[in-house]
Amino acid sequence: MALNRRGTSTCVFPNMPVIVSAASVVGPREGKGPLGPLFDLVCGDTLCGEVSWEKAETKMLRQATDLAVAKAGLQDAEIDFFLAGDLLNQIISSSFTARDKDIPFLGLYGACSTIGEATAIGSFLIHGGFASNVLVASSSHHDTAERQYRYPTEFGYQRVPSSQWTVTAAAALVLSSQGEGPKVEAVTVGRVLDFGITDANDMGSAMAPAFADTVWRHLSDLGRTPDDYDAIFSGDLGRVGSKAALHLLKQRGIDLSRVHEDTGLMIYNMEPEICSGASGCGCVASVFAAKIYPELKSGQMKRVLLVPTGALHSPTTCQQDESIPSIAHAISLVYPGWEEKGS
Amino acid sequence: MTRARTKDREEYNRLAQSFHPPRPVLRNALKAFLVGGIICTAAQVIFGYLSARLPRTQAFAMTSSLMVFLGAFLTGLGVYDEIGRFAGMGAALPITGFANSVVSPAMEYKREGFVLGVSARMFQVAGPVIVYGSLSALLVSILRVYVFK
Numbered sequence: 001m002a003l004n005r006r007g008t009s010t011c012v013f014p015n016m017p018v019i020v021s022a023a024s025v026v027g028p029r030e031g032k033g034p035l036g037p038l039f040d041l042v043c044g045d046t047l048c049g050e051v052s053w054e055k056a057e058t059k060m061l062r063q064a065t066d067l068a069v070a071k072a073g074l075q076d077a078e079i080d081f082f083l084a085g086d087l088l089n090q091i092i093s094s095s096f097t098a099r100d101k102d103i104p105f106l107g108l109y110g111a112c113s114t115i116g117e118a119t120a121i122g123s124f125l126i127h128g129g130f131a132s133n134v135l136v137a138s139s140s141h142h143d144t145a146e147r148q149y150r151y152p153t154e155f156g157y158q159r160v161p162s163s164q165w166t167v168t169a170a171a172a173l174v175l176s177s178q179g180e181g182p183k184v185e186a187v188t189v190g191r192v193l194d195f196g197i198t199d200a201n202d203m204g205s206a207m208a209p210a211f212a213d214t215v216w217r218h219l220s221d222l223g224r225t226p227d228d229y230d231a232i233f234s235g236d237l238g239r240v241g242s243k244a245a246l247h248l249l250k251q252r253g254i255d256l257s258r259v260h261e262d263t264g265l266m267i268y269n270m271e272p273e274i275c276s277g278a279s280g281c282g283c284v285a286s287v288f289a290a291k292i293y294p295e296l297k298s299g300q301m302k303r304v305l306l307v308p309t310g311a312l313h314s315p316t317t318c319q320q321d322e323s324i325p326s327i328a329h330a331i332s333l334v335y336p337g338w339e340e341k342g343s
Numbered sequence: 344m345t346r347a348r349t350k351d352r353e354e355y356n357r358l359a360q361s362f363h364p365p366r367p368v369l370r371n372a373l374k375a376f377l378v379g380g381i382i383c384t385a386a387q388v389i390f391g392y393l394s395a396r397l398p399r400t401q402a403f404a405m406t407s408s409l410m411v412f413l414g415a416f417l418t419g420l421g422v423y424d425e426i427g428r429f430a431g432m433g434a435a436l437p438i439t440g441f442a443n444s445v446v447s448p449a450m451e452y453k454r455e456g457f458v459l460g461v462s463a464r465m466f467q468v469a470g471p472v473i474v475y476g477s478l479s480a481l482l483v484s485i486l487r488v489y490v491f492k
Binding site for chain 2: 051052147151152153154155156157158159161162191192193194195196197202205208209239240243244247273276323325
């Protein structure tokens with residue numbers, strides 16, 4: 001058994017990596033939502049002064065990463081790794097952002113779970129002694145995703161009630177071996193699960209089993225109950241997926257209803273066209289950076305479980321009637337004073 | 344086993360379905376009826392105006408062209424997708440919806456250039472309608488010429 005491994009698949013960090021800064025940049029619609037004032041930057045329009053949405057997404061990701069590094073009081077030269085991913089083909093937003101940074105880069109893809117994947121790998125790199133500072137980031141843009149996964153943006157069609165609205169947002173975190181901030185206490189890397197959902201308009205249901213499986217394994221590996229957390233965030237199952245996930249966990253004897261929140265239901269005012277909720281790499285990442293991170297940092301919440309979930313399909317596989325494989329990673333985070341209190 | 348067995352898949356699909364919000368069929372139908380009706384009434388008014396001044400066949404063609412222009416214009420203004428989101432089939436079925444389905448990808452892919460962007464993607468949505476429309480017209484024509492002569 002590896003030294004820092006618990007149970008079937010959970011890694012713990014005796015020297016907990018610290019999230020020393022977090023930054024978020026969002027689009028106009030997200031800026032008008034309930035979390036609007038909490039984001040660092042809100043773009044005036046969806047093009048952010050660029051000529052294409054792809055360029056706009058890259059710009060937002062660059063702004064978020066620059067902001068996170070500046071907030072940490074660091075320079076790019078002091079960052080050892082840059083880990084990022086997004087929804088676009090060949091993860092162009094991330095690679096194009098990395099093009100303007102002189103930092104060793106690892107591009108990741110985990111759909112909406114990317115920020116979880118990046119935080120997990122970043123924590124491993126720091127705990128393994130391979131890095132002092134790691135920049136992790138992810139982004140999504142409603143219009144770039146819409147044109148890649150669905151229809152042209154000006155095409156008039158009615159959205160399906162179970163579908164989710166891709167968020168226009170980018171967020172970045174700086175993980176450090178030392179410093180002040182919330183700490184990564186444990187990570188459960190998810191398995192890819194497929195329960196046979198083929199409808200790309202129902203990603204919440206496709207991802208719910210992966211969420212339930214990862215949460216269940218995390219809790220049993222560490223011998224914990226949901227009550228050990230102030231909140232357990234899924235990102236982003238939407239209304240439909242959240243119900244399915246809570247039901248699946250209940251079947252395994254775990255009642256999550258008291259602590260569960262879905263980041264896909266936090267970012268918008270839930271107008272009818274949002275349908276089941278928000279989604280996208282930028283959703284859980286920006287909600288974490290803008291809302292959850294400050295609350296952890298101030299000690300308002302002592303321990304939370306962040307579980308970003310990703311639907312690993314492509315438009316091609318859906319057209320070929322393949323079902324949607326999904327993944328979820330659990331990141332357990334504690335507030336800065338955790339060690340001293342020792343609780 | 345990370346890929347669920349067929350039995351589990353079916354069971355989960357049923358469970359997931361039970362959490363879906365019901366589709367507001369009646370409300371959607373009403374909205375489609377209203378908006379589709381308004382579009383068709385507008386076309387009828389235009390046709391009435393034109394047929395008083397032009398030969399009937401020309402008035403037909405002119406009305407269709409005007410409605411296509413109107414759909415394209417509203418798409419260009421960024422309004423038609425809102426109408427479509429509200430009215431569904433009521434906005435998609437009339438010829439204005441057809442114009443929207445051609446103009447929206449043409450606008451969308453302008454940045455990829457006029458050859459591989461605009462012209463290549465223009466019929467991304469309307470293509471199937473044109474293909475199967477032509478095909479069924481051909482089939483019906485064959486039936487009419489050879490079977491029900």
